[in-house]
Amino acid sequence: MRQFSQAPVVTIGDTARLTDPVWANAAEVPQLVQFSRRTAGGWDDVTCAQFHAEVVATARGLVAAGVNPGDRVALMSKTRYEWTLIDYAIWAAGAVTVPIYETSSTEQVQWILADSGAVGCFAETAAHEALVREAAPGLGRVWRIEGGDLPTLVSLGGDVDVQEIEKRRSGGSVDDPATIVYTSGTTGRPKGCVLTHRNMLSDIGNAIPALDVLFAPGASTVLFLPLAHAFARLLQLGVVQGRVKTSHTADTRNLVEDLGAFQPTFLLSVPRVFEKVFNSARQKAQAGGKGGVFDRAEAVAIAYSRALDAPGGPGLGLRLKHKVFDRLVYTRLRAALGGRCHSAISGGAPLGERLGHFFRGAGLRVLEGYGLTETSPAITFNRADAQKIGTVGKPLPGVTIAIAEDGEILARGEVIFREYWNNPAATAEAVDADGWFHTGDLGSLDEDGFLSITGRKKEIIVTAGGKNVAPAVLEDRVRAHPLVSQCMVVGDRQPFIGALITVDPEALPGWLAERGRPDTPVSQLCDDPDLRAEIQLAVAEANRAVSAAEAVKVFRILPRDFTEATGELTPSLKVKRAVVMKEYADEIDAIYHR
Structure with a gap:
């Protein structure tokens, strides 16, 4: 078994907690701008001292609301400043954050709240609040971010001694749970992955020294990936610990505009x-x-x-x-x-x-x-x-x-x-x-x-001839074509390899305009000779990377793209193969029974 390892740069002490950088930043660089928060009038800067004060105030509210050390508190919201604020406040109260994707279904929310035993939930919008209440009608504590509940929660905590927050955030063990992240998964019911303070501190603590070019003084970034995903969550920890000026946005339609206004030095x-x-x-x-x-x-x-x-x-x-x-x-x-x-x-x-x-x-x-x-x-x-x-x-x-x-x-x-x-x-x-x-x-x-x-x-395809095929090699290359959005290779126990391909809805209009055929929906183009010839170029390029037995022999163009909303993609944009196999069973069957 071949191995490779490197000694740790940062060793995590038994008294360390994820909230430590918030307290250190407020003490050492109180006036440094940590976040730029979006408001109706534009962007407001949030200093390290202000962020610390807001974390403490929100944590006091949670304590007053009856949240105890070790309790699980869910958070269902798009990426925004309040997501980060609430996450740290939950930790400061000694509790455990349970992220929920804002696109989750009622059944998914019901499972996560019940399985985690959450005692409360932050919901971003009225629609999210309604979904949470439908999924867990017995859940007494539901705070709506856009409904004015955060100021009310802060007011509730006015009588809680600040020392109680210090006691809670530094109590317990570094090996206590910090978060339970339910894996979105491409198959099956989500599993609650328990990450401890040590897990997450070790990860970001050893990453920052090796990525010093990103976390240099004056660095800035825009967080736009879902913070419910562990990938974006790690950067959230990094920008706080590395003192990187950060803004949040969840609307990628305005991403170019936001990047132009904020001028980040690096991105995730x-x-x-x-x-x-x-x-x-x-x-x-x-x-x-x-x-x-x-x-x-x-x-x-x-x-x-x-x-x-x-x-x-x-x-x-x-x-x-x-x-x-x-x-x-x-x-x-x-x-x-x-x-x-x-x-x-x-x-x-x-x-x-x-x-x-x-x-x-x-x-x-x-x-x-x-x-x-x-x-x-x-x-x-x-x-x-x-x-x-x-x-x-x-x-x-x-x-x-x-x-x-x-x-x-x-x-x-x-x-x-x-x-x-x-x-x-x-x-x-x-x-x-x-x-x-x-x-x-x-x-x-x-x-x-x-x-x-x-x-x-688990995705290795074994053809009827016994050939093992790794789909990713073909799929990544097909997706490189500008007209292609998604590609899913099929062919398990079949005589040859096939593929389901979707067209990028943003790229299609320009391609059609060049050919004098504007406003033609992709649903009318699945068998169009010109479009098929274009996609064939992508397939031929992908086939160059594999043997003849692994090459895509037949492909089908689907009438619409895969999306998270329609259930074919995870929040991190991975294809849910089982869902697609079921949804497009007829198209797959047509590949092998033409």
């Missing part, structure tokens, strides 16, 4: 966002008659990035071409991210080598990482001084990564979760007697300790 995102940024830039260039220029700029950016890893670096000719295209193309691309953004962290799914090289060549360093909710979540990542594009980097300090005989990625360290809530059988299945967490992902370690992800163990 998922690969799909980077794919859309690239595809949008290419479409605009093509619409303006400059598609050829963009294509040449893309090739130069990739070549330039590859040359950075070669002895001697880029040659003179390549440097000159890069300089020209930086002025013509790359500068505009960076301007769309606010103009100051030099780096980004990508996770949740593979970014792909092509996009990684393109963005680095265009002046945006995208550092890929890897992890799961059960690992707090980050266990590997690339860093500015140790990046290998196409991999998810080296193990986090304090983490050991191993590859089992069957190719499964195993992990061990302080970041590994304590247990699945109320589910000892699932815990025993996930963590073996030697403390190895079995990720369910397949991968490989190179001689330098860089990890590459090759697929998901």
Whole structure:
């Protein structure tokens, strides 16, 4: 079993708590701006001292409302300043945060509230409050964020001694639960993943020193991924501990505008966002008659990035071409991210080598990482001084990564979760007697300790001919085409590999306009020869990466895109394969019985 590990940079003491940075920041840099909070009139700065005061005041309200140490308190809201405030206030009251995605169904909310034994719930809107009350009619404490309940809660806590908050936040053990995160999952009922203060402090404490280029003085970022997801939650901890000026936004339709106004120095995102940024830039260039220029700029950016890893670096000719295209193309691309953004962290799914090289060549360093909710979540990542594009980097300090005989990625360290809530059988299945967490992902370690992800163990397709096929290799490459939104490879126990493909609704109008066919819905284009020929190019490009037995032989274009709202995607934009298999059973059947 091949292993790779690094010694921890930061060792977590037994008295450490997740609230410690809030108290330290208020004492050491009280006037430093920690957050910019969106208001009706624009943005209001929140200093470290003010954030600390608001956390304490909200925690006092929770104590007055009867929340006891160890109680679970749910939080259902989009990403916003109040999400972070409430999260820290729950911890300051000695309680445990249970995040709920704002897109969750009544059945999901009912399960999470009941399974966690939550004693109360924060709900963002009136609709969320109504859903919570329907799901848990016996839940007495429901506070609506947009209904004025936060000021009322603060008023309620006026008689609670501030020392009670200090006692609660520092009491207990560093190994007590801090949060129970219910995995959205692509199959099955969500499991409550228990993460302790030590788990999360070890993860962010060892990540910040290795990502010092991101957390340098004067750093700023915009949080827009769902904070109910462990990936965004980790950055929330990072910006507080690293004293990074941060704004929140949940409306990605206004993301470019927000980035322009806030001008972040780095971002956290998922690969799909980077794919859309690239595809949008290419479409605009093509619409303006400059598609050829963009294509040449893309090739130069990739070549330039590859040359950075070669002895001697880029040659003179390549440097000159890069300089020209930086002025013509790359500068505009960076301007769309606010103009100051030099780096980004990508996770949740593979970014792909092509996009990684393109963005680095265009002046945006995208550092890929890897992890799961059960690992707090980050266990590997690339860093500015140790990046290998196409991999998810080296193990986090304090983490050991191993590859089992069957190719499964195993992990061990302080970041590994304590247990699945109320589910000892699932815990025993996930963590073996030697403390190895079995990720369910397949991968490989190179001689330098860089990890590459090759697929998901449970998603391996075995054809009727006995060929093992990892869908991710094909799916990632098909999705690289600007017209493609999602791709799901099928073919288990079938004679050949097929694929279900959806069209990007943002890219389609421009493609149709170029052909004089505006306003044609995709539902009328599933068998359109021109569209099929375009998608065939994406499939052919993907097939180049695999053997003939693994190649996609037949594909079907679906009449609409997969979305979280319709149930085919998780909140982190992963395809729920079981849902799609059931929803599109007829289309899959048509692939094999034409």
